[in-house]
Amino acid sequence: SLWWESNSAKKLSWGGNLYAGTGGVFHRKNFDWNLFGKIRFNSKFSVDGSVYASSSHNQSGWAAKIADTIYFSRRNVNSVENVLSVKYNFTNKMGLTLRARHYWSKVDPRQFYVLDMYGKLQTPNSPFTGNVKQNYNYLSVDMVYNWQFAQGSFFSIVWKDIGESFNREFEKNYSKNLGNTISGNQFNSLSVRVIYFLDYLTVKRKLKKHNS
16 A cells, blocks of 8 residues: 655645555455545635545455345445535634535446355355346535634534435446436435533532522
């Protein structure tokens, strides 16, 4: 594995890491990489993002259960995650943050096995013909307004939009796949939260003075 990062105190900073490994039942081969960067336009406004990709070949994983028979597969798993965050501080105690994240994972089984009573993978007597491919997407957008109105006390408004999609067929084009996720079912929520810090000793003195 390799990792590097530039000076994060500068207006433009970036970094990344690489990982390669092997092991497991089918001597899987893993290769992961990640790139991230940040632009600080001024003391109030900044934008940062990251791209992460993972590829695993000949990975072992659960596939299905039919009656008392448990199937595992030798499979290829690929995933991509993109994150974009925009932050603006109105003052040193009040700010607005927007964060968008898209995760895409594809599981492609290549060969099937049955799990025997000793925990070993064996070739099945009859071929498994079920479709257990996985094409999964998760998309989230969060907008958070945060205000520290007193020492240790915060007022927050959080808006969240979440979308998910799952099917058994693969989409090769990333933008088309993202478009299908955006056009699917979405879940929206809005929450308001107030956290107020009470100093026990101060409250105790005020109550004592009030009662005296």
